[in-house]
Amino acid sequence: MKAEEWTNWYPAPHPQVAWRMIDGEALLVLADAGEVAVLNGVGSRIWQLADGSRSIDDIITVIVAEYDTTADEAGRDVVNFIEQLVKEHILVLSERTAPQRAEKSS
Amino acid sequence: MAVAVNQFRENRYQQLVARAQRSRRLFSVHWELTYRCNERCTHCYLDVLPANAAVPGELTTTECLDILDQLADEGVLNLTLSGGEILVRQDFFRIAEYARRKGFALILYSNGILIKPAVADRMADLHPVRVELSIYGARPETHDRITLRPRSFELTTRACRLLVDRGVRVTLKAPLMHENVRELHEMRALAASLGAEFRYDTTITPKDNGSLSPLVHRLTEDDLLWLFRETMDEKALRMWRGKLAQEFGPTHRFCGIALSSLLIDPYGDVYPCIQTRIPVGNLRRQTVREIWRQSPVWDRLGRLTLENLAVCESCDLKPFCLRCHGLALVEDGSLHACASVCKREAALRRQVLEEKGVIV
Numbered sequence: 448m449k450a451e452e453w454t455n456w457y458p459a460p461h462p463q464v465a466w467r468m469i470d471g472e473a474l475l476v477l478a479d480a481g482e483v484a485v486l487n488g489v490g491s492r493i494w495q496l497a498d499g500s501r502s503i504d505d506i507i508t509v510i511v512a513e514y515d516t517t518a519d520e521a522g523r524d525v526v527n528f529i530e531q532l533v534k535e536h537i538l539v540l541s542e543r544t545a546p547q548r549a550e551k552s553s
Numbered sequence: 554m555a556v557a558v559n560q561f562r563e564n565r566y567q568q569l570v571a572r573a574q575r576s577r578r579l580f581s582v583h584w585e586l587t588y589r590c591n592e593r594c595t596h597c598y599l600d601v602l603p604a605n606a607a608v609p610g611e612l613t614t615t616e617c618l619d620i621l622d623q624l625a626d627e628g629v630l631n632l633t634l635s636g637g638e639i640l641v642r643q644d645f646f647r648i649a650e651y652a653r654r655k656g657f658a659l660i661l662y663s664n665g666i667l668i669k670p671a672v673a674d675r676m677a678d679l680h681p682v683r684v685e686l687s688i689y690g691a692r693p694e695t696h697d698r699i700t701l702r703p704r705s706f707e708l709t710t711r712a713c714r715l716l717v718d719r720g721v722r723v724t725l726k727a728p729l730m731h732e733n734v735r736e737l738h739e740m741r742a743l744a745a746s747l748g749a750e751f752r753y754d755t756t757i758t759p760k761d762n763g764s765l766s767p768l769v770h771r772l773t774e775d776d777l778l779w780l781f782r783e784t785m786d787e788k789a790l791r792m793w794r795g796k797l798a799q800e801f802g803p804t805h806r807f808c809g810i811a812l813s814s815l816l817i818d819p820y821g822d823v824y825p826c827i828q829t830r831i832p833v834g835n836l837r838r839q840t841v842r843e844i845w846r847q848s849p850v851w852d853r854l855g856r857l858t859l860e861n862l863a864v865c866e867s868c869d870l871k872p873f874c875l876r877c878h879g880l881a882l883v884e885d886g887s888l889h890a891c892a893s894v895c896k897r898e899a900a901l902r903r904q905v906l907e908e909k910g911v912i913v
Contacts, residue, residue: 463680465658467630469569469578474630476658478680481722483566 453526454507456540459499464537468495475537484537489514493528500544503529573813579845580813581631582624583827586648587611587819590637591666593701594689596730596770600762604641611819614644616837618651620817623841625655631682635662637819640672649679658682665712666705673712677719683750684716688725691739695732699770710747717748724750730757730770734780755780755898759883761830777898781905790911797872797911803860807876811854815845825854828879829888854878857888864891873906874899 460466465476473491475484486494492513496506503525510521532538573580589608590601602608612620624632632652639645640663652659659681668676676684686709689699696706716723725744727733733740737753744751757771772780785793806812808826816824821836823844833851834844845851857878865871874895881892906912 462653462678465630465653465680465682466656467628469573469628472569474566474569476630476682478658478682478722479720481682485565485569 453529453540454504454522455502456542457499457502457544458497458506458529458533458538458540460497461536461539466494477535477537479536484535489524490528493525497529497532497538499541570813574809577811577851578813579624579627579629579815579841581633582629582815582817583633583635584817585635585637585819586617586639586645587637587642589641590664591641591702592638592664592705594687595699595701596728596757596767598758598760598767599637600760600764601637604638608819611642612821612836614647616821617644617648620821620836620841621648621652621655621657623836625657627841627845630656630658631660632657633660633662638664638666640667646675646679653679660685662687663712664700664705665709666702668708668712668715670715673715673719673721676716677721681721683722683724685724685726685752686713686749688727688740688743689730690727690733691736691743695736699730699732710743713747713749722750723748724752727751727753728757729753729755729772729776729780731773731776732770734772734776737780737783756828756877756880758828758880771894774897774901777901778905781902782908785905785909790906790909793906793911797906799872801859801871803858805859806857807865807874808878810857810878811851825850826879828877829854829882830879831882854888862889864889868896870896870899870903873903 463477463479465478467474468491471488471491473486473494475486475494477484489510493506493510496509507518507522507525510516510525511518514521529538533540570580587608588599588602589604589606591604593601634649634652639661642648649659649661659679661676661679661681661684663684663686665686688696688709690696690706693706696709697703713723713725725740725747727737727740729737740753741751755772755777757767759765760767810825810829814826815833816826817836818824823833823836824830825833831850833848836844859866865874865876868874868891875898876892876895878888878892880894881890882888885891885893903912
């Protein structure tokens with residue numbers, strides 16, 4: 448898929464991932480692989496935004512607003528980053544917004 | 554702008570855990586969801602109840618989900634769910650599925666008796682970090698004699714196969730007893746043949762109700778010497794050489810008690826850990842945050858460092874001792890007492906390390 452074709456998709460955590468934010472860093476446990484991953488500051492912010500409710504375009508917009516970067520640079524980096532996480536089964540992409548992460552009613 | 558994922562960095566994870574401990578962040582919780590069980594293991598430290606017993610005092614589903622919300626808000630990542638047997642709770646999957654949606658890394662303890670294909674499917678959908686199945690021998694007759702349940706070996710190994718077939722990481726864990734210790738290598742081979750990891754533990758404790766009946770199963774000195782001689786391979790010897798080279802400063806801790814973890818029982822009572830059953834609070838009357846941040850027990854436990862354990866400070870076995878404060882309390886009468894069962898193991902461990910040439 449070309450980068451521009453990704454941007455309307457909605458990234459959300461892969462079901463295998465358990466995670467918490469620790470002092471601004473996202474600590475991810477990849478249960479199926481039995482491994483852990485730690486994201487850097489910008490990556491952690493993208494992870495927080497990738498909750499299934501925002502498209503990649505939406506995420507790029509937030510990153511441009513919050514960081515010292517251009518739309519082109521942010522677009523390229525965010526897409527590459529999300530592509531890597533999808534390949535690693537850390538994120539999944541869908542064409543629609545995902546349901547809320549936790550509902551008490553089953 | 555640099556966007557990066559530092560993946561597969563175990564040392565980075567350890568750094569974050571160490572940081573959590575330094576800042577006393579609640580990071581790991583062990584939750585005994587029920588004391589009902591469908592086995593009757595002869596060595597069990599719990600006074601277990603029948604699987605179908607009515608237990609009015611158990612936390613309700615609604616209470617469990619509320620506690621999960623609180624644990625997530627507090628930043629807990631690792632959540633171990635155990636029993637009794639977790640699967641005798643009719644609402645187990647409701648609780649576990651909610652926990653996963655809240656982002657917890659789940660570790661599930663089970664005996665596997667109730668894990669049939671449909672249950673294994675649901676457990677796999679939880680994406681647990683691992684499922685730990687208890688194994689008490691490499692042979693059906695050894696295992697079933699401890700669980701007091703016919704065919705339990707067959708059912709537990711079937712559960713292991715079903716889970717492994719679905720991509721779940723399984724650990725077969727063996728509490729080592731006089732009755733099964735000589736099957737250690739066979740148990741390890743069994744786990745490997747099933748695609749599971751293997752782990753063992755020598756800790757057999759009195760029952761939580763005070764009964765000493767489990768202690769007859771504890772490893773004898775001969776058993777422990779056999780075990781240490783069999784398992785002190787090059788890797789273990791390297792680890793012990795490194796450990797013995799370390800200095801034991803006044804602030805040395807023997808374990809991570811009170812730093813980043815706690816235990817919840819089926820009735821909402823909270824304790825420091827599985828061995829140290831000092832009440833810290835109750836989740837029907839207090840919040841997780843109140844218990845974690847306000848109970849004076851944590852401070853008392855936090856002071857269990859070498860400088861405050863006179864009996865350990867002067868003991869020449871301390872480099873070899875895997876001291877447990879909880880065992881010192883329950884068996885030797887005080888958190889500050891010598892944990893005599895740990896000292897016994899330490900002396901035998903030193904003897905084998907001498908035999909292996911690690912100590913001259």
